[in-house]
Amino acid sequence: MINRKNITEVFTPRQSEVNDDMYVERPRHEKALKRALNRNSHSLVFGESGNGKSWLYKKVLSENSIPHVIANCANASRLKSITQEICNCIIEPGTVNKLGFNEEKVAEINAYFAKGGLKHNSNYDIAQEEPLLKAFRVFHESNDSKKIIVLDNLESIFDSVELMNELADIIILLDDERYSTCNINFLIVGVPSGVLQYFSETKNVESVSNRINEIDKVVGLDSGQVMEIVKKGFDQLAIKITGEKLIQLARQVYFITLGIPQRVHEYCESLAYEIEDNDWKYERSLWTKANIQWLKQGLRQSYNVIDCHWGNRSTAVARKNQVIYCIGNISTHQFDSKKIDAMIRVEFPSTIPKTNMGIGSILSKLSEGTTPLLNKSDNNYSIRDPRFLMCIRTVIYKDASKQTVIKKNFKV
Ligand SMILES: Nc1ncnc2c1ncn2[C@@H]1O[C@H](COP(=O)(O)OP(=O)(O)O)[C@@H](O)[C@H]1O
Ligand SMILES: [Mg+2]
Numbered sequence: 001m002i003n004r005k006n007i008t009e010v011f012t013p014r015q016s017e018v019n020d021d022m023y024v025e026r027p028r029h030e031k032a033l034k035r036a037l038n039r040n041s042h043s044l045v046f047g048e049s050g051n052g053k054s055w056l057y058k059k060v061l062s063e064n065s066i067p068h069v070i071a072n073c074a075n076a077s078r079l080k081s082i083t084q085e086i087c088n089c090i091i092e093p094g095t096v097n098k099l100g101f102n103e104e105k106v107a108e109i110n111a112y113f114a115k116g117g118l119k120h121n122s123n124y125d126i127a128q129e130e131p132l133l134k135a136f137r138v139f140h141e142s143n144d145s146k147k148i149i150v151l152d153n154l155e156s157i158f159d160s161v162e163l164m165n166e167l168a169d170i171i172i173l174l175d176d177e178r179y180s181t182c183n184i185n186f187l188i189v190g191v192p193s194g195v196l197q198y199f200s201e202t203k204n205v206e207s208v209s210n211r212i213n214e215i216d217k218v219v220g221l222d223s224g225q226v227m228e229i230v231k232k233g234f235d236q237l238a239i240k241i242t243g244e245k246l247i248q249l250a251r252q253v254y255f256i257t258l259g260i261p262q263r264v265h266e267y268c269e270s271l272a273y274e275i276e277d278n279d280w281k282y283e284r285s286l287w288t289k290a291n292i293q294w295l296k297q298g299l300r301q302s303y304n305v306i307d308c309h310w311g312n313r314s315t316a317v318a319r320k321n322q323v324i325y326c327i328g329n330i331s332t333h334q335f336d337s338k339k340i341d342a343m344i345r346v347e348f349p350s351t352i353p354k355t356n357m358g359i360g361s362i363l364s365k366l367s368e369g370t371t372p373l374l375n376k377s378d379n380n381y382s383i384r385d386p387r388f389l390m391c392i393r394t395v396i397y398k399d400a401s402k403q404t405v406i407k408k409n410f411k412v
Helices: 027-038 053-063 073-079 082-090 093-099 103-114 131-141 161-173 195-201 223-236 243-257 261-277 284-298 300-309 315-328 337-347 359-366 386-395
Strands: 042-046 068-072 147-152 184-190 212-214 374-377 380-383 396-399 404-407
Touching: 027 042, 027 053, 042 053, 042 195, 053 147, 053 184, 068 073, 068 082, 073 082, 073 147, 073 161, 082 103, 082 131, 082 147, 082 161, 103 131, 131 147, 131 184, 161 184, 195 212, 223 243, 223 261, 243 261, 243 284, 243 386, 261 284, 284 300, 284 386, 300 315, 300 386, 315 337, 315 359, 315 386, 315 396, 315 404, 337 359, 359 374, 380 386, 386 396
Parallel strands: 042 184, 042 212, 068 147, 147 184
Antiparallel strands: 374 380, 396 404
16 A cells, blocks of 8 residues: 555645644754744844745744744734734633643633723723733733743735834733733734834834844755655655656755745645646656646636736847746846846857847846836836746747747746
């Protein structure tokens, strides 16, 4: 009997709980986060969506047995109150049982919200009755060690002045002795990078940013880590891919997903289904089908953007397509027309005229219109959305013999 897990248990692009069997270590981020959590200050973790922020903090918190609750800013936004979301998390039945809370106090907090909850204004009422303080005490009394309240998905309140002010108020409030004796710190997690900037520019709260310690941005995985996911995943599915084939596959997955963990899982999931349909036998020829499935799942819009910049005839247009191909093969974040010009000369030597190729104006055009492909700043360009890059890498090929580039079409 072959011992094979379900594909959906192995590749889990959208699963919020950590799967220990698939988790790849991220020593640099883990160490930075652990140190930040040990300090007596609040911490901030940020990075693009899908880069593994939530898995990272969950792993570090559980590995170090740090008592914590996880509040979701998307709920806070729905409830129009961060305080209420935090209280809800602390007194949630699961937490109450797990951390052995004082039931009586939990009931009091519950009663408070049942009565209609918070109608707070910007001035915090820090009387004994204050529900946040009560919730903090409940949390504190459960255990002596330091505790963390995670505020995940900060991006969902970043545009709400009211909730961001509430957050600032709470952070200041935590310095108040009644709160600080509870030994609780926040871990703020989200996409936007300008959070500290935001706090330092908002009036009255210049001190907030000083109380928060920002750790290095959570970036994509490196090629070795992508290899680990590919290897662990297909092993657990009892799909044999070894040696050179494995290296080749991992390299391809890294290239088109840019090492973004969520995308790595997504891509491997698509490929795993193709392998299943092929009698559980892996072949390189399955990549093409997997690519299309993967694009259809999450990259339709990006594909449309590439499509609308794609040229279909004349030589000028063929040059534009060569430019798009080269953009897909650049490893640096920023580039200029000289760099693309030089790449075209190497990649398509038989198509080079004696005159100027006009790469500058092609790049300019690609940064214009309603759906620009590139950002332009001075004479430097960068791709507007990493998904555009994934898409170019998946659908655009070079036909070496004819020195042209080809786009794989698919119905979107
Ligand atoms: N360290 C990791 N090892 C393996 N897979 C990971 C890792 N981190 C994230 N993933 C995968 O990426 C997905 C998205 O990660 P998540 O932590 O939710 O990202 P974020 O919170 O930054 O949006 C997860 O569901 C999981 O499939
Ligand atoms: Mg997350």
